[in-house]
Amino acid sequence: MSECLRLLKELVAKPSVNPVYGGPGEAYVESFVSDFLRSHSIEFRVQEVLPRRNNLVARIGPDDRPAVLVEAHMDTVGVAGWFDGSPYDLTEKEGKYFGRGACDTKASLAVFMLLARRLAEADTPLSHSLVFAATVDEESKQLGAFKLAELVGELNIVAAITGEPTQSTLITKHKGACRYTIESLGKAAHGSHPELGENAIYKIARIVEKLDRYAELLSQEDRAFIEKGSLNVGKVTGGIGFNIVPDSCTIDVDRRLGIGESMEEAREGIETIVQSEAKTEVSTFLERPALNTENDNWFPQALAKSAEKAGGQTDFKEVAFMTNGVAYSAAGIPTVVFGPGDIEQAHKADEFVEDGEMERSLSILENFFLS
Numbered sequence: 001m002s003e004c005l006r007l008l009k010e011l012v013a014k015p016s017v018n019p020v021y022g023g024p025g026e027a028y029v030e031s032f033v034s035d036f037l038r039s040h041s042i043e044f045r046v047q048e049v050l051p052r053r054n055n056l057v058a059r060i061g062p063d064d065r066p067a068v069l070v071e072a073h074m075d076t077v078g079v080a081g082w083f084d085g086s087p088y089d090l091t092e093k094e095g096k097y098f099g100r101g102a103c104d105t106k107a108s109l110a111v112f113m114l115l116a117r118r119l120a121e122a123d124t125p126l127s128h129s130l131v132f133a134a135t136v137d138e139e140s141k142q143l144g145a146f147k148l149a150e151l152v153g154e155l156n157i158v159a160a161i162t163g164e165p166t167q168s169t170l171i172t173k174h175k176g177a178c179r180y181t182i183e184s185l186g187k188a189a190h191g192s193h194p195e196l197g198e199n200a201i202y203k204i205a206r207i208v209e210k211l212d213r214y215a216e217l218l219s220q221e222d223r224a225f226i227e228k229g230s231l232n233v234g235k236v237t238g239g240i241g242f243n244i245v246p247d248s249c250t251i252d253v254d255r256r257l258g259i260g261e262s263m264e265e266a267r268e269g270i271e272t273i274v275q276s277e278a279k280t281e282v283s284t285f286l287e288r289p290a291l292n293t294e295n296d297n298w299f300p301q302a303l304a305k306s307a308e309k310a311g312g313q314t315d316f317k318e319v320a321f322m323t324n325g326v327a328y329s330a331a332g333i334p335t336v337v338f339g340p341g342d343i344e345q346a347h348k349a350d351e352f353v354e355d356g357e358m359e360r361s362l363s364i365l366e367n368f369f370l371s
Contacts, residue, residue, distance in 0.1 A: 004358035005097060007110040009090040012099035018139040021078035025053050026136045029074040029106075033113065033134050040117045042132075049147045053136045057148065059155055060120050061129025067156050068299075069131040070116075070365065071148065072109035072163030072339070073138030073324060076101040083350040096352040104346035107353045108163025108339035109134060111362045119369055126369050131155050138324050141286050145324035149331040159299040160328035161365075164321075165341030165353070168361045169313045172300050172336055173226050176257030176290035177322040178266045181250055182207060184280040188247040197245030201238050203277045204249040208233055210273045211253065226290075226318040227258040229266065252285075256320060263287040291325045291335060299334040306367035312360060319343065338364075 001009070014032050017023020033056055037044045044058035059067060079087040079100050087100035101107075116132040135144030151157070164171075184204045189197025215231035231253065238249025255266045267287070274282045293300060295316045304314040321343060325335040340357035 002359060004110055004114065004362065005090070005355075007113060008097065008102065008107055008353070008358065011106040011110055012090045012101055013088050015088055016075050016101065017078050018075040018137065020140045023076075023078060026074040027052060030054055030056060030134070033074070033109075036113055037116070040120060042116060042120050047147060047151070049136050049144045053144075055136060055144050055148050056134045057151065057155075058116060058132045059129060060116060060132065061126045063129075065126070065129045065156075066158040067129035067131045068369075069133060069157045069160040069328065070112045070163065071133040071135055071145070071160065071324060071328075072105050072112050073135045073144065074109065075136060075139050076104065076106070077139055077347045081349045095355040097355065098350060098352040100351060102353045103165045103341035103351045104343075105138075105163050105165065105339060105341070107165070107341050107358050108361070111340060111358050111365070112163060114362060115365050115369070118366065122370060124370055127371050128158070128369060129156075130369060131157055135324065142288065142324050142327060145327035149327040152328070152331040152333060157328075157333060159333055160325065160335045161338050162323050162325040162328065162335065163339040164323050164337050165343045165346055166317070166338055167342050168307070168338065168340060168357065168364060169315070169317050170300055170303055170307065170336050170338055171319055172291070172293040172295055172316045173259055173318040174291045174322060174325070174337065175226065175229075175259070175320050176261070176263065176288050176326065178255040178257060178263055178287045179285040180253045180255065180267075180270055180282050181285060182253060182270075182274055182280065182282045183248065183250045184277060186245065186247045186249075186279070189245040191243035191245060194245050197247070200246045200249040203280060204236070204238065204251055207273060207277055207280065208251065210276065214269060214273060223258060223260070227260045229258045229261050230256045230320075257290050259290040259292045261290070263289060288322055288326050289330065291323070291329050291337070293329065293334050293336060297334045300336050303336060303338070303364070303368055306371065307364045309367045310360065310363040312364055
């Protein structure tokens with residue numbers, strides 16, 4: 001087993017399911033990463049984000065040299081329905097390594113940890129100083145990334161990589177995400193006399209129908225993929241039983257933003273629909289802009305040259321999923337999404353990373369910092 005996979009195995013063994021999925025959070029992984037940095041004499045700071053949930057941040061290289069951030073999140077989604085054995089035991093089958101977080105995104109975290117160690121031990125000068133960071137809460141509100149972004153100026157960070165499964169390709173643009181909860185209130189009554197009540201589910205049903213038409217219009221817009229928004233109703237909650245008119249009903253709505261759309265535009269579109277029903281309100285869970293790094297910017301161009309040296313792909317990709325990268329882009333620095341693994345495996349009950357992918361990502365990053 002390679003050095004990359006040995007480290008991944010140890011990370012996967014540390015449960016770090018985000019609390020929104022009923023898990024313990026990142027504390028076990030935080031402790032492991034802290035011990036790793038200490039064991040290699042790498043100084044770091046602990047940045048509190050939430051109670052007992054902290055970012056870890058280390059700067060390697062001359063203090064007066066501009067730094068590039070490499071960041072990966074420590075949390076994962078839940079493990080319900082895991083396909084076979086323990087989700088915390090990295091297992092191999094036909095060159096694939098299975099485990100929760102193996103792809104999203106402990107493979108990136110392991111690569112970045114090894115990069116930090118190798119750069120700290122390097123005899124040759126670095127092209128840029130490195131800021132290594134392990135963050136919390138990516139699988140919910142990205143609070144760790146936005147807290148970390150507050151250090152961009154202090155640490156002289158001029159560019160950022162956020163670790164996600166991209167098969168070691170360079171992602172410069174991705175869609176934004178707005179998530180809303182819509183709640184409708186009605187009036188309870190006995191099911192034998194529904195005319196005496198006000199059915200909140202019916203009200204939500206009418207809203208869902210309008211949202212469906214709105215989503216269809218978004219899909220039909222004559223725009224490029226990365227410019228086109230989308231909408232999905234992901235959860236419905238309401239009612240008590242057969243014989244009771246429901247007095248409340250809620251839905252969760254996921255609105256993806258194309259790079260030409262604003263968060264305000266998305267919110268106003270939802271609010272206009274919600275206002276068509278009385279006693280119905282919309283609340284915001286989160287709003288995150290799209291990532292739109294220019295391909296001709298110095299940073300993706302430099303990474304592409306490093307990828308070419310390692311025999312990797314040099315073209316730039318656009319994706320629909322959202323990442324922590326928007327926090328660093330919002331801080332005014334060019335940001336690229338990059339890491340081992342395939343996003344098609346993320347969050348699945350048989351999540352895996354293929355053999356050799358981590359080594360490829362590490363080689364590209366070493367080329368960048370040691371060129």
